[in-house]
Amino acid sequence: MDAEPFCFRRSGRNRATLLSVLAIWAALIAAVVLVDAAVWLMGILAAITLPATWELVTNPPAGLDLTSKDLTWFTGRRQGHLARGEIERMRFNTRLDFSVRATVVLTTGRKVRLPFECTPPHQAFDAALKSHGIRTERRHFSLIG
Numbered sequence: 541m542d543a544e545p546f547c548f549r550r551s552g553r554n555r556a557t558l559l560s561v562l563a564i565w566a567a568l569i570a571a572v573v574l575v576d577a578a579v580w581l582m583g584i585l586a587a588i589t590l591p592a593t594w595e596l597v598t599n600p601p602a603g604l605d606l607t608s609k610d611l612t613w614f615t616g617r618r619q620g621h622l623a624r625g626e627i628e629r630m631r632f633n634t635r636l637d638f639s640v641r642a643t644v645v646l647t648t649g650r651k652v653r654l655p656f657e658c659t660p661p662h663q664a665f666d667a668a669l670k671s672h673g674i675r676t677e678r679r680h681f682s683l684i685g
Contacts, residue, residue, distance in 0.1 A: 542608040543608060543668075543671040543672045543673070544671065545605065545606065545607045545608075546604075546605070546606040546607075546660075546664075546665070546668035546671075546672075547603070547604075547605050547606075548603055548604045548605075548658070548660035548664075548665070549601065549602070549603040550601070550602045550603065550657065550658065551599055551601060552595045552596075552598065552599045552600040552601065552602065552657070553595070553596050553599040557592050557595060557596055558596060560589075560592065561589045561592050561593055561596065564585075564586070564588075564589050565586065565589065568582040568585055568586050569582075600615065600616045600657075601614075601615075602614065602615035602616070602655070602657040602658040603615075603658055604654070604658045604659065604660055604665075606668055606669070606672060607624075608624060608672060609623070609624055610622060610623050610624055611624070611627060611644070613654055613655065613658045614658060615655045615657040615658040616657075618655060620652065620654075622644060622646070622652065624672070624674075625647070626646050626647055626648075627644055627645075627646060627647070627674055628645050628646060628647045628675070629645050629674065629675040629676060629677060630642060630643070630644055630645070630665075630666075630669050630674055630675070630676045630677075631643045631644075631645055631651075631676070631677050631678075631679060632662050632666065632676065632677070632678050632679070633679045634678070634679070634680045634681055635681070636681055639656070640659070640662040641653065641654075641656060641659070642654040642659045642662070642665065
């Protein structure tokens with residue numbers, strides 16, 4: 541019996557990004573108004589929000605599908621596909637910032653890192669992988685790998 545297909549979708553536009561950008565802009569405007577900060581300097585600091593602002597405007601979709609035949613993913617203009625037979629195991633690395641990165645280890649030994657944007661919450665993804673007979677492993681707080 542085949543396992544149930546696993547489907548994950550994510551929008552590039554989310555509340556945390558919006559609130560972060562608005563908080564930074566509010567702090568920079570307050571610095572100009574309240575403490576007479578240099579406008580050109582605050583403009584340079586505001587430039588760090590441009591990638592997040594672009595993501596809010598364009599709203600790029602990202603997603604991942606796992607079936608009994610293959611694993612496919614997409615994010616923005618990037619996409620990938622692996623046949624089920626190529627996958628030896630999936631490794632989840634917990635980083636120092638508590639984010640979890642997923643790496644597919646192929647039967648050839650080659651490693652394919654899944655883009656963070658299209659990676660599902662690791663608990664649900666781990667359960668789906670196990671239901672499809674794919675071995676998983678966890679590595680906590682690794683800097684590389």
